[in-house]
Amino acid sequence: MAMQNKNTNPTFYLLMICLIVMSLGPILLMLATSFKTNVDVYDVSVGSFFFTPTIRNYESVLCNVLWYEPSHVDYCDPTFGRALGNSLFIAIISTGITLVLGTMAAYALVRFKFIGQSTVSMTTLLMRMVPPAVLLVPVFGIWTFQFGLDGTYAGIILIYTAMNLPFVIWILQSFIVQVPIQLEEAAKMDGAGSMQILFLVVMPIIKPGLAAAAIFTFRIVWNEFLLGNALLDRNTRTVPVTIVNSITEYDIDWGVIMATGMLLAIPPLIFTFLASKQIITGMTAGAVKG
Amino acid sequence: MDVVKKINKFTPYMLLAPAGIILLLALLYPIGYMVYASFLDWSPSQHIGQAEFIGLRNYINLWNDAAFFESFGVTLKFAFFVVVLEMIIGVGLALLLDREIRGMSVLRVIFILPMMIAPIVVGLMWRYMYHPTVGVFNRTLKEWGFESIPWLSDSGWAFYGVIIADVWQWTPFIFILALAAMQGLPRSALEAAELDGAGEWQKIVHIKLPLMLPVLIITLLLRLIDAFKVLEVVLIMTNGGPGLSTEILALRIFRTAQEFQELGYSAAMSNILLILLMLLTIAMFVYNKIQENRASKMCAMIEKG
Known part of the structure; x- marks a missing residue:
């Protein structure tokens, strides 16, 4: 009462x-x-x-991706439509690769215990703290002069994967620990190999963890500006980079800028509505479990 | 049979290898490279081999660079204000709203939204709202008959403007963590206090806050680390100006590399930022360890709830 x-x-x-x-x-x-x-x-x-x-x-x-030609557009600027495609492609591929590699590594760390748990969380914490601004100069230098990956999708996906792996490994670890070992032993009895056990037995069980990791990775990659700005060229640019480039000091067309901003904001907003529970799991795990 | 066993022995390494190689190649190597680059006089058009090795000169220049110190000061001030405000508001709200509410899950979704949006877009939104003539703030002020405020064009106001935007975006983070910690508190302690006749205020000061302290300190450190990483919001809103009033360190690193093309100098600054953040992270880790050892019982209770 x-x-x-x-x-x-x-x-x-x-x-x-x-x-x-x-x-x-x-x-x-x-x-x-x-x-x-x-x-x-x-x-x-x-x-x-x-x-x-x-x-x-x-x-x-969106004039160049629409199925009709809007009457009021005299000159169609394809920059944004192209950037939207680039952003989607880069974000989805990076998230996919990060999840697969992250699950494999997390599984190895949990089940074979050759590195102490505290070493892993320490490394994760240290990696988590590295700001993208710090990576800017070295990544630009290495990607341009040593790897020859500047302006390519492969180059940006490589750095995005590396940036997100520590957090993904660490959060998946906490989910894999909870998978009952009996299940895996039963599968082993039936003659399944390690890979099969991982992909067919463990992965389906840790779906909530995978969802949380996927949303976090996708969001970071989708929103990232700094490294994309340094590495990508005219044809491979992502949405955040085009937005910043289109802002001038004066005379901003606010309606159009807000429409691009809205398009950039929509995917993360949709995730929030679909999976707020997983997002909160991912967020609280970061602090409450240290 | 032997072959199978051998494969099994290598399985963990095979599973770990791809992630390990990527981390080594694309994260650790660049960081090491940055330390080396901070000793170079290097412009983006040069291959790193052509850059001149100048020893500690970048660091000596930094030491004599008044603008760098100003920017460093702005960063510390920004981080301090932002974290203090967000902690007070976030924890305060969690204390107020810690009760059974029907629409709590909807409320939580609404509070997460600002965090999910790209920093670039957050910057856009606030720049629009702060617009001197069409922005919502100045319009309202004018309608009510007040003077309009030079939100982003005055160095004092611009600093507060940037802080307000960050507080808007990140207070929910503190709120959600604090609420999670609070709902994990042992009910028995609170009930015992109620039996002893403790009021709401007494319960907060003597039971809730002390028990939440470990989580709150970790939250504070996490937020502090993130506050040093803020860049895009400020880049869009003010680009560091007017003058250097909002030029936080991360933004200065970006501009030194991008606009002034001094990669070595930028790397030296990155190094200093990295050392600062590493100290914070180590502090967090040490605090965690101390907590675990000294009060493992209490922690277990809080986390299990």
Whole structure:
């Protein structure tokens, strides 16, 4: 009963509404602006949320991937459409490779115990702290002059995989530890090899862990700007790089910029709605288990 | 049979090898390379072999570089303000909202959203909201008859503007971790306190906060490490300006490499940032170990709940 009383406290609800407005407000404002013409953006008499919406901004951003030709676009700039394809390709491949290699390594570390658990978490922590800004100079130098991978998909996927592996290995480890060893022994009796056990027995069980790891990796790769900016060329550029390049000091076409921003934000937002539980697992595991 | 056994013996190494090779090649090697590059006078058009070895001169120049120190100061100030504000607001909210609420799961989803969005987009959003004429803040101020505020064009305001954006994006992180820690607290301790007649406030100060302390300190250190990595949000919003008022170290490293083309100098700065972060990480690890050893019982209780 006491609980009920607290819940119906009006100040409590007011606080909740405030919080919701504060965290959603900026996102909704961006969404609204992406449907606004540039004239309306600069017209002070037009409200932030009440105006005649238009999908023109999205049409001009996506003009080269649309099945029809938008009438208001005189010159179709293919940059963004291409970048969207690049971003999707790079993010999906990097996530896939990171997950497969990460699962293999995590499994080896848990089941064969040749490196102490604390060494692994220490290394993970140390790797986690390395900021992309620190990697900028060496990765640029090595990728350009030694590996010859600048401007290629392979080059950027290599560094993204390396950046995300420590966290993925570490989080999958905590899930693999919980897989009952009897299951694996039973499979071994039936004549399954290590690889088969890993991919057919263990992997299906640790699906929640894989989902958490996949979302974290995808999000980091999808949002990454710094290294993409240093390594990629005109044809392989990702969305964050094109956005930064299109911002000039003055005279920003806010409607179009917000539409590109929205398109960049949509995949992570969808993941949040689909798998908030896994995201929270991944996040709390980082701190609560140290 | 022998062959099979041999393969089995090598299995763990085979499983570990691909990840190990990639980490070695694409993460450890670059970091080592960076340490070497910090002793070079190196521009992006040169092969590293052609770069001149200048010993410690980059570091000596850094020591005499007033702009570097200013940027370093801005970084420390930024990290301090951001972490303190986020801890206070995040933990405070967790204490307020730690009860059975029907829509809690929906609320959590809403709070995670800002963290999932690309820093680039967060920067865009806030730059738009801070816009001197069409931004939502100045518009509202004007409607209410106040003076408009030079959000990003005044060095004092710009610094606060950047902090507000970061607090918006990352307070939910602290909130969710604090809430998770709080809901893992042993009910028995709280019930005992209630029987002894402790009020809400007493329960918070004497039971909830002390028991949550280990998790809170780890959260604080994690957030502190991340605060030193912030770059894109500031790049979009102010590009370090006006003057150097928001030029945090990561951004300075980026600009030194990108705009001024001094890779060796940039590497020297990266090195200093890396050492700073390594100290923080080691502090976190040591704290964790001490906690584990000294109060393993208490920790087990908190984590199991």
